Amino acid sequence: MPNRPQPMFPEHDTQAFWDAAKTSQLTYQVCKDCSTVVFSPRAHCTDCGSENLDRRVSKGAGTVYTYSVVRQNRVPAFAEMGAYAVAYVDLDEGFRMLTNIVGVGDPTKDVHIGQRVQVEFEAQDSGEYPIPVFRPV
Amino acid sequence: MNQARNAAIVGLYEWPKRVDPDVSAMEIKALSIHRALEDAGLKWSDVDGLYDANDGEGGGGLGLAPYLGLHPRVIDTTSVGGTSYEFQVAHALRDIAAGRVNVAVLSYGSKAASQRIPIGTGGPRGAGNWQANMENPYGSTLISNYAMVAMRHMHEYGTKSEQLAEIAVTTRAHAMRNPQAVQAMQDLQFMNIREITVADVMESRVIADPLHLLECCMVSDGGGALVLASPEIARGTKKKPVWVIGSGEAIQYKRNGGDITTSAAAQSGPRAFAEAGVAPSEIDIAMIYDSFTITVAVMLEDLGFCKKGEVGDFVTGQNLRWDRPGLTLNTDGGGLSSNHPGMRGLFLLLEATRQLRGESTSQVAGAKLAVAHGNGGMLGSTHAGGTVILAAD
Numbered sequence: 001m002p003n004r005p006q007p008m009f010p011e012h013d014t015q016a017f018w019d020a021a022k023t024s025q026l027t028y029q030v031c032k033d034c035s036t037v038v039f040s041p042r043a044h045c046t047d048c049g050s051e052n053l054d055r056r057v058s059k060g061a062g063t064v065y066t067y068s069v070v071r072q073n074r075v076p077a078f079a080e081m082g083a084y085a086v087a088y089v090d091l092d093e094g095f096r097m098l099t100n101i102v103g104v105g106d107p108t109k110d111v112h113i114g115q116r117v118q119v120e121f122e123a124q125d126s127g128e129y130p131i132p133v134f135r136p137v
Numbered sequence: 138m139n140q141a142r143n144a145a146i147v148g149l150y151e152w153p154k155r156v157d158p159d160v161s162a163m164e165i166k167a168l169s170i171h172r173a174l175e176d177a178g179l180k181w182s183d184v185d186g187l188y189d190a191n192d193g194e195g196g197g198g199l200g201l202a203p204y205l206g207l208h209p210r211v212i213d214t215t216s217v218g219g220t221s222y223e224f225q226v227a228h229a230l231r232d233i234a235a236g237r238v239n240v241a242v243l244s245y246g247s248k249a250a251s252q253r254i255p256i257g258t259g260g261p262r263g264a265g266n267w268q269a270n271m272e273n274p275y276g277s278t279l280i281s282n283y284a285m286v287a288m289r290h291m292h293e294y295g296t297k298s299e300q301l302a303e304i305a306v307t308t309r310a311h312a313m314r315n316p317q318a319v320q321a322m323q324d325l326q327f328m329n330i331r332e333i334t335v336a337d338v339m340e341s342r343v344i345a346d347p348l349h350l351l352e353c354c355m356v357s358d359g360g361g362a363l364v365l366a367s368p369e370i371a372r373g374t375k376k377k378p379v380w381v382i383g384s385g386e387a388i389q390y391k392r393n394g395g396d397i398t399t400s401a402a403a404q405s406g407p408r409a410f411a412e413a414g415v416a417p418s419e420i421d422i423a424m425i426y427d428s429f430t431i432t433v434a435v436m437l438e439d440l441g442f443c444k445k446g447e448v449g450d451f452v453t454g455q456n457l458r459w460d461r462p463g464l465t466l467n468t469d470g471g472g473l474s475s476n477h478p479g480m481r482g483l484f485l486l487l488e489a490t491r492q493l494r495g496e497s498t499s500q501v502a503g504a505k506l507a508v509a510h511g512n513g514g515m516l517g518s519t520h521a522g523g524t525v526i527l528a529a530d
Contacts (some may be wrong), residue, residue: 005273008265037393040271068284069346075260078276086277095393100275113292131274
């Protein structure tokens with residue numbers, strides 16, 4: 001199993017996101033006052049400053065906005081992975097997240113901008129939080 | 138248009154060695170300040186404004202003044218990564234124009250090469266904060282962060298790796314004319330220390346798709362200092378003043394639905410040009426932060442030197458070399474081939490000033506106007522853009 005760096009707590013803004021990840025839920029926020037989609041998680045609306053945010057569960061379907069394939073990373077957990085794809089994925093609900101694209105034969109050839117992907121929660125060798133990553137559909 | 142003359146760069150010093158085991162980062166800062174003041178013909182005790190990016194070891198707001206032995210009236214610790222110095226020049230301009238400062242000093246010192254800090258391919262940053270908790274699990278290196286901008290730029294506009302490579306070819310040509318840059322490449326054990334070709338860049342190994350090794354800046358030691366002064370003082374310094382006629386500051390970051398190919402320069406640039414009362418087409422020298430080729434490409438567009446999406450054609454054919462007509466880019470050799478100790482923004486200002494003094498190793502005859510545009514943080518996510526426009530006396 002992979003052994004990625006875990007989120008570290010106490011950290012109030014991201015605690016609920018990672019707690020939801022434990023039950024395979026990818027969450028985002030919507031402002032109750034102006035309907036702006038807020039991500040990454042925080043306590044206020046980035047468009048109007050409102051403190052009234054609704055936390056919702058994403059369907060986890062999205063599109064690769066851009067990506068790169070990392071060939072060199074000195075951190076042991078990533079050095080052991082070989083080449084891997086980092087990406088920004090635009091979720092259908094309107095938020096963009098940094099992630100990895102997994103489940104491809106050769107990330108230098110099999111990942112594309114515009115590709116449709118679906119979230120999955122990757123269990124880790126150590127640490128309690130599974131990491132949401134995306135796989136082409 | 139008549140440009141305001143409220144503050145000038147009057148002294149500078151660039152630390153010559155890019156690998157220097159015999160000096161600390163704080164020593165680089167202090168000695169550079171002393172030598173920059175000598176360059177201006179000013180005294181240690183003349184300094185009444187201190188600007189510091191919290192670099193070095195034991196510097197910062199509570200560290201640098203006691204280390205230097207100064208009692209400045211203004212202490213500004215603006216720290217926005219590599220472009221801290223463009224922001225600080227903007228603040229020094231404001232402070233001098235307001236009469237709060239007469240002689241302002243900026244400094245930088247870093248031992249990134251000697252300490253073998255893996256800036257581009259290193260580990261997680263800022264553990265346990267709102268950004269790090271969403272990013273660190275994914276292993277996006279600094280280089281892949283920038284590479285994602287390049288990938289999207291290529292997708293949107295058809296930009297080619299061969300076109301981005303032209304930027305590295307141009308800066309290497311300038312580096313080969315700069316003895317300190319040549320020494321840097323020797324000390325850092327570069328292979329093939331010579332002018333390079335587009336093919337050389339394309340054949341160098343990929344670090345993070347689509348960026349090749351020769352599209353990435355070096356990691357060096359280094360530093361330097363810059364002295365700014367009021368018009369009254371600038372008229373009496375040793376060398377001709379170089380006037381700060383405009384500045385702009387901005388932050389950009391990852392936004393839902395945002396365009397990753399447009400940087401903070403699209404905000405800071407127009408602010409600086411408006412303040413200066415000049416147009417991009419009038420600029421002779423562009424000193425643009427070349428952490429990577431894509432950084433320069435995006436900023437040439439965002440600063441208005443060419444239209445968004447057209448930078449590939451703009452840089453093709455080595456048009457930005459010092460010996461070609463029109464705009465000239467990064468005449469010291471840049472971060473790609475001269476020095477990059479982590480925060481390169483100061484060197485942009487140093488070389489822009491040397492050009493307007495007529496002191497560059499790739500001197501453009503009659504250079505009158507220069508832009509220094511720095512980038513701090515990460516182009517593909519949160520970054521700062523600082524634009525400074527300079528005019529010869």
